[in-house]
Amino acid sequence: MDWVTALPPGGDKSYNSCLVNMDRYSKTPIFLPCHKDETAMDTALFIWNRFISHTGLFENIISDRDPKFTSALWTNLHKRLGTKLLFSTAYNPQKYGLEERMIQTLEEMTTKICAYGL
Structure with missing residues (x-):
């Protein structure tokens, strides 16, 4: 799970x-548009309403160390849900190459769409 914030x-x-959330088993990406200034509470509600309500609880969530994912609220939420929080480095293509490549593709697509006014 990661944030892409450099979008027009x-x-x-x-x-x-x-x-961005990537199901590691099906390799299915899920992109949820949002605002750059989302808080940890907004993120928790987003995850609950848009991911968990459709797919069920996660066994674990892998994310970078964004403050939204390391906050006390986020940590306590996952402790109560029984979900493991696993943290990676901000950019680790050897371990999370598929996710990083998907984010790169998303950024390229949105840049081109905006450039051509589509």
């Missing part, structure tokens, strides 16, 4: 970032 604003709500 788009949509009727001017979303400027995206929360």
Whole structure:
């Protein structure tokens, strides 16, 4: 799970970032448009409403050490849910190459879409 924050604003709500989740078993990416200034509480609600309510509880979540993912609220939420929080380095292509490549593709696509006004 990771945030992509270098996106040009788009949509009727001017979303400027995206929360990316990659199912490690099916290799299915899920992109959720959001705002760059989302808080840890916003992130927790986002995860609950958009991911967990559709797929069920995760066994573990791997993310970088973004403050939203290391906050006390986030840690306590996952302790209560019984989900393991695993942290990686911010960019580790050897271990999380698929996720990093998916994020790179997302950034390239949105840049081109905005450049051509599609």
